[in-house]
Amino acid sequence: MDAIHLMNQMRAEKKQFDVIDLDPYGTAVPFLESSLGALANGGLLCVTFTDMAVLCARRPHVCSYKYGTVPLPNKYCHEMALRMVLHLISSMAARHGRVIEPMLCLTVDFYIRLFIRVKDSPIGCHSNLSKYSQVHQCVDCESFWLQPLGREITETIKEDSTTGKVKKYKHQGKEEVKETEDKTARVRTRIGLPRVTVPSQCTVCDGPLTIGGPIWNQPIHSTEFAQRLIKVVRAGEEVKLGTAKRIQAILTGVIDEDPVKHMPLNYDFNFLCSSLKSINPGKQEFVYALSQLGFKAVQTYYQSKQWKTDAPPEVLYDVFKAFKTQLYKGDEKQILANLAPNSPGNRIFRKPIQNPKLDFDYKGAVEKGTSGIAPKKTKQKKYYVNPEPNWGPKPRATGQ
Ligand SMILES: C[S@@+](CC[C@H](N)C(=O)[O-])C[C@H]1O[C@@H](n2cnc3c(N)ncnc32)[C@H](O)[C@@H]1O
């Protein structure tokens, strides 16, 4: 029986599914509308997409008409694919008065797999706009900025005791909303038009920016959910899976990302260092140096060279600039060697370094007990390679 027909029929009969798992060939878009109507309140939508060529910007025009969003061809395109799909599902759910809560959204090999809780909440839908962002990406370097499409405005509404007129007092930024003594006052949060927060050109290399998205800018995993799942997989009681070790590695990686899970997308350090014609600093040396500026960086669970960080692009590049500068003891000739005049790398180095004296001596800091970074607890394997050459989705059966 056709799945779309079945889901629509269930909806018409007011019977709803607690879990719907969509795994068609290619895109699952044609199934989303009926799934979002047929799920019970709080139900789980599990969905796989394998049309990565479309979602990862090899066919941006197709992505724009199929998914209502524009992909970018950068190294973070797989996570961007997840976030573009979440943007689509969130906006489709809102048409049913429903909001989504991503529990676990993974990019694995040649596909993406999402587990999303769907809840009834017509009021919750009002916040959706602030959960979506455009991605402003430099075309000459790895820097990018997110431009949210909505802005949360919190205000207290109360009556002026002398004039009797109702007044609105806007709260500044993210200040804590305190309960007011005045019982006639009420605090409300609404979504207003955004302020443009992104630069008009790259602040790292002065290159032009391009625009992709919108994407979902909120966390794409529940760490607590991943922690519960990993216990189940470790115990191996409820499920015995041949890929248990790999699932554990993925879930551990997802849990490790928790400190930076509010930061969408990632930076490819190989790309970044190669554009600066620099060798990569060691992982711990880099994390230690960045921590001195108050920022964190975590290797993604899906690609060892791709890192998530809460550092803005200027700070990130500054750390790599400081590393290369220290490596060549400040010798400008050596630092700029191989960086053609007016190349992005050359332009980046011509801007002054903000923190030239960053300390990269992680081992020394550990010996002195001043590193401030907790050592890794396990030596669990983190990345798994494909089991055989040309491994990937097989074509749909033709019956011949
Ligand atoms: C990628 S396979 C699913 C594999 C399955 N998840 C597994 O692990 O074995 C896609 C399946 O979706 C089915 N399918 C595609 N469109 C469908 C539809 N409209 N209604 C019902 N089934 C459909 C196909 O017949 C095919 O069996």
Ligand SMILES: [Zn+2]
């Ligand atoms: Zn740039």
